[in-house]
Amino acid sequence: MARLTKLRSDQVLALEEGRYHIFSAPVYVRGFVKSYAKLVNLDPAALVEQLNTEISKDKKLKQAESLQGPQRGLIEWGAYALSRVPWRIVLPLVVVVMGVGIFVWGMQWWEARKNRDPLQELPVGMYEPGLSMPAEFLEPGN
Numbered sequence: 051m052a053r054l055t056k057l058r059s060d061q062v063l064a065l066e067e068g069r070y071h072i073f074s075a076p077v078y079v080r081g082f083v084k085s086y087a088k089l090v091n092l093d094p095a096a097l098v099e100q101l102n103t104e105i106s107k108d109k110k111l112k113q114a115e116s117l118q119g120p121q122r123g124l125i126e127w128g129a130y131a132l133s134r135v136p137w138r139i140v141l142p143l144v145v146v147v148m149g150v151g152i153f154v155w156g157m158q159w160w161e162a163r164k165n166r167d168p169l170q171e172l173p174v175g176m177y178e179p180g181l182s183m184p185a186e187f188l189e190p191g192n
Contacts, residue, residue, distance in 0.1 A: 051086070051089070054089055055082070055085050055086055055089060056085075057082060057085075060072075061073070061082065062086075065079070065082055065083065065086060068104065070101075070104070070105060070108060071108065076105050079101065079105070080098055080101060080102075083097050083098060083101050084097075084098060
């Protein structure tokens with residue numbers, strides 16, 4: 051029977067003896083009972099109904115853990131969302147966007163610095179003009 055149902059022999063024996071607590075969740079027991087019932091030509095719906103009444107009496111199976119696990123918080127949701135991101139596509143795009151952003155910012159910074167007075171940042175009283183230059187040095191084209 052174990053070979054036909056593709057169950058382990060200890061699981062088949064537990065089903066036959068009604069020891070459902072060895073299974074991790076009632077949903078597995080129901081599925082195994084349906085498979086077993088089909089092999090021996092019994093009505094699966096009737097057996098599952100009988101199984102449900104037996105399970106409702108068993109306190110261990112009645113309080114079985116949910117298959118979904120506990121409710122997840124914001125951190126778990128974020129980690130799951132990040133695990134689903136196709137990083138082979140997203141990472142190069144992020145690098146390109148950051149590169150373009152740095153280039154644009156650099157160009158704006160350079161334009162702002164290029165047209166600024168270099169003596170603007172000196173504190174008051176630090177700049178002392180030198181001797182006046184002769185006019186011939188100040189005229190363009192000489």
